[in-house]
Amino acid sequence: MPIKYGQYTVPKVDEEVNFKVGQPSPAMLPLDYIRKSAAEKFAEDDPNYLQYGDIPGYKEFRVALAGFLTQEYGAPVDPDELFVTNGVTGGLAMIATLFCHSGDLVLAEDPSYFLALRIFEDFKLTCHQVPIEKDGIDMVALEELLKKEKPKMLYTVPTAQNPTGRTLSEEKRKKLVELAYKYDFLIVADEVYHLLTFPGVHGPLPMPYYDTKKEKVFSVGSFSKILAPALRLGWFQAPKSLLKPIIDCGMFDSSGGINPVMSGVVHKAIDSGLQKKHLDWTRGELHTRCKHLMECCTKYLVPIGCSFEEPLGGYFVLLKLPDGVISTELLDVAVANKVRFLPGTSFGKAYAGYLRLSFSYYNSADIDVGIQRLGEAIKQLQAKK
Amino acid sequence: MPIKYGQYTVPKVDEEVNFKVGQPSPAMLPLDYIRKSAAEKFAEDDPNYLQYGDIPGYKEFRVALAGFLTQEYGAPVDPDELFVTNGVTGGLAMIATLFCHSGDLVLAEDPSYFLALRIFEDFKLTCHQVPIEKDGIDMVALEELLKKEKPKMLYTVPTAQNPTGRTLSEEKRKKLVELAYKYDFLIVADEVYHLLTFPGVHGPLPMPYYDTKKEKVFSVGSFSKILAPALRLGWFQAPKSLLKPIIDCGMFDSSGGINPVMSGVVHKAIDSGLQKKHLDWTRGELHTRCKHLMECCTKYLVPIGCSFEEPLGGYFVLLKLPDGVISTELLDVAVANKVRFLPGTSFGKAYAGYLRLSFSYYNSADIDVGIQRLGEAIKQLQAKK
Structure with a gap:
């Protein structure tokens, strides 16, 4: 089937298993729920929902979202x-526009979401990365950096981090907020991924709850x-106080709120319980896919020297390659074996011996085939050395 | 009725006639057409239209839009x-992000759309305004400025300009492109407003058609x-060549295309002819409202020393006040008389003796009442002096 709507073609398993793809599987897209919610929305009789929308998002939608x-x-x-955005990247762009100047310093985790780093680059911001430990950012390294440099902001993925799957501990969340006040960023x-922790996982609260003085934290969420x-x-x-400069900016004075019609469709999905139903199903489905990926890794990759950490949720497993195997060198061999991944260096310079595997897109059978191919590729590369 | 969805409450005529409002009248919002188009879109069976979308907008939609x-x-x-945006202001923000640094110089017309000026400010750009004549930008003044300063870009509203209603002549469009190459901006x-010229008006082509070397012109349109x-x-x-850095930027690599579901709804409206039908009706309706506003101005305001230019389309008439009447001073008296407008100084410093009247929102009877009140306010202010 030729690509019609999507950003790019995701290959079928006989061509390649592309573990780079950080997208929901088409089987996870709730077409029927969206249809029902849209039908409810478009049955409304007030034409004013087609007008320039309320800037932070119309109140009743924000009330429903807050309840959810x-x-x-x-x-x-x-x-x-709450302020309605068009997603995490749109939100990052807004913060960069209104709170930063070209050349400002921002901090991110090492490793960090590689496209956030590219967005900071688009905004001409300088980005330094801070190492993370099993329980999140290395606070000692962070404070050492803060003594020397003056960042405008620090970007973190606190729960089920991309790409490591790690979660910032409660103690470190408190410490991070303390540092934000002490060093003013x-x-x-x-x-x-906060709402995508696996069933039964109860991690720390989102970051805003640790900012009791309410001056320093933007939490960015997405549907x-x-x-x-x-x-x-x-x-x-x-x-x-942080939303005010956004609500008052020229762009929204001109255009009104972001995506008011889509807000209405999602509003119906929240009110009808379909959002909650889909989320609960999604968490279970992702957990099943993750367990399967980890089983395959244990079966085909651990015996040849790989290791991995178990994520608490999200979309990804970070795989540590056998000593001496560099993921960018592995990629060519992998592609020849019809499997692809995102090399660790995309996320941070210290991660050359790692690669990221997504478990969201392919089904169990495809994951199995892909991990076997990856094992073959690793063995081929090792044999060549 | 309390405000539910909108950006702000527009008063009813017994409270105030607010000629500042640059919005379509609720009576001009095609609720039924949108309903029909949405029902067609959501009847589609391919779940992939809910996936991260094609970055410039999915091809079939761009083909339909290009045809329209x-x-x-x-x-x-x-x-x-073509590249699908979320409107003019979103488009301006994208260009400012990817083509400018904080502190860069941009040029705009004097007077110019006041919120574009605010957007440039949000992006930390410096903006200089260039005077316009009856047929658009004063090219002599522009070239004098270009000899001294090095702008990154020039922002213009070429057809049915906001706030003057003026249209940049074909000769000046050619000259402007020539200057963009000569001085590299x-x-x-x-x-x-290009598609909102009144029935029978055939102005010059949009700006891209004058850029035969295809390197310098962004045309920004909106639904x-x-x-x-x-x-x-x-x-x-x-x-x-200008779309490439946008298509390749980190934000869209991360988020995919802008508003793919809404693109699908509008796609159906184009294919079914409802978009064309609504546009044709809208042009006639705006013309009727404009003629009525001008008749009221001729009846109540010209006799007391005001004058105005006839726009070729758009939403606005720029009114020149009697000598010595300053629009910001008039505003208080006007508000006391239950009428409001946007003072000329919002658009440029040389326009203190002007104000902008929108004819899009209120119906004929309300426009009549509003212009009578404005006439009273002018007379009261003159009597006080």
């Missing part, structure tokens, strides 16, 4: 601390992975 | 020279005023 998040987080969310927490990417809808959870 | 624009412009539009043409603002959908028409 309050239930999921198990902690209160104030609708007036913003924390931008990409919490896109892309809990409902559907094409909706282009997400949210900030942030104190009113 | 080709017919409306009477000149060919290449689908590969981008032209960003906000053509939001906000030809279909509905809340769709948050617009387009760039630009050469591939």
Whole structure:
């Protein structure tokens, strides 16, 4: 089937298993739920929902979203601390526009989400990466850096991090906020995987709950992975003082709110319970896929010297290659074996011996084939050395 | 009725006639057409339209949009020279992000769209304004400026300009492109009113057609005023060399295309002819409202010393006040008389004796009441002096 709507063609397993793809599987896209929600929305009689929309998102939608998040987080969310965005990347762009100048320094984790690093580059920001440990950012290394440099903001993926799957501990969340006040920088927490922890996992609260003085934390969320990417809808959870310069900016004074019609469709999905139903199913489905990927890694890759950490949620497993195997060198051999991945160096310079595997797109049988091919590729590369 | 979806409450005529409002009247929002188009879109069976979308907008939509624009412009539009945006302001933000650094100089017309000036400020750009004449930008003044300063881009509203209603002549369009090559700057043409010229008006082609070397011109269009603002959908028409850095940027690599679901709804509206039907009706309706506003101005304001130019389309009439009347001083008296407008100084410093009247939102009876109140306010202010 030729590509019609998508960003790019994802190959079928007989051509290649592309473990780079950080997208939901088409089987995970809730077409029927979206149809039902859209039909409800477009049955409304007030033409004003087609007008320039309320800038932070119309109040009733923010109330519904706050209710949904309050239930999921198990902690209160104030609708007036929500601002509707068109997703995490749109949100990052807005923060970069309104809070930074070209040349400003931002910090990110090492490794970090590789496209966030590219977005900072697009905005002409300088980015330094700070090493992370099993429980998140190395706070000693961070404070050493803060003594020398003055970043405008720090970008973190606190829960089920991309690419490591690691989660910032509660102690480190508190410490990070303390440092943000001491050294005066913003924390931008990409919490896109927060609601995608596996069933039974109860990690720390999202970052805003550790900022009791309410001055420093933007939490950036998205419907892309809990409902559907094409909706282009997400949210900030942030104190009113940080939302104000966004609400007051020229772009929104001109254009009104972001995606008000899609907000209405998602509003119906929240009110009808379809959002919650899809999210619960998605968490289970991702867990099943992750367990299967880890089983395949244990079976085909651990015996040849690989290791991996078990993520608490999200989309990814970070694989450590056998000593001496460099992921960028492996890639050519892997592609010849009809399997692909994202090399660790995309995320940070210290990760040449790692690669990232996504378990969201392919089904169990395809994952099995892909990991076998990867094992073959590693053996071929080792044999050549 | 309390505000539910909108950016702000527009008063009813008994409270105030707010001629500042540059929005379609609720009576001009095609709720039924959008419903029909959405029902067609959501009946589709391919779940991939809910995936991360094609970055420039999916090809079939760009082909449909190119066909529609080709017919409306009477000149060919290449689908590969289109990029789907979320409207003019989103488009301006993207250009500012990818083509400018903080502190760069941009040029705009004097007077110019006041919120574009605010957007440049949000992006930390310095903006100088260049005077315009009846047929658009004063090219002598522009070249004098270009000899001294090095702008990254020039922002223009070439057709039915906001706020003057003036249209850049064909000769000046050619000259502007010549200067863009000679002094190496981008032209960003906000053509939001190009399709909203009144019935029978045939102005010059949009700006891209004068850039035969295809290196310098972004044309920025929008569905906000030809279909509905809340769709948050617009387009760039630009050469591939200028679209490439946008298509390749980190934000879109991460998020995919802008608003793919809404693109699908508008696609159905184009294919079914509802977009064309609504546009044709809208042009006639705006013309009727404009004629009525001008008749009221002739009846109530010209006799007391005001004058105005007849626009060829768009949403606005720029009113010149009697000598010695300053629009910011008039505003307080006007508000006391239950009428409001946007003072000329919002658009440029030379326009203190002008104000902008929008004819898009209120119906004929309300326009009549509003202009009578404005006449009273002018007389009261003159009597006080």
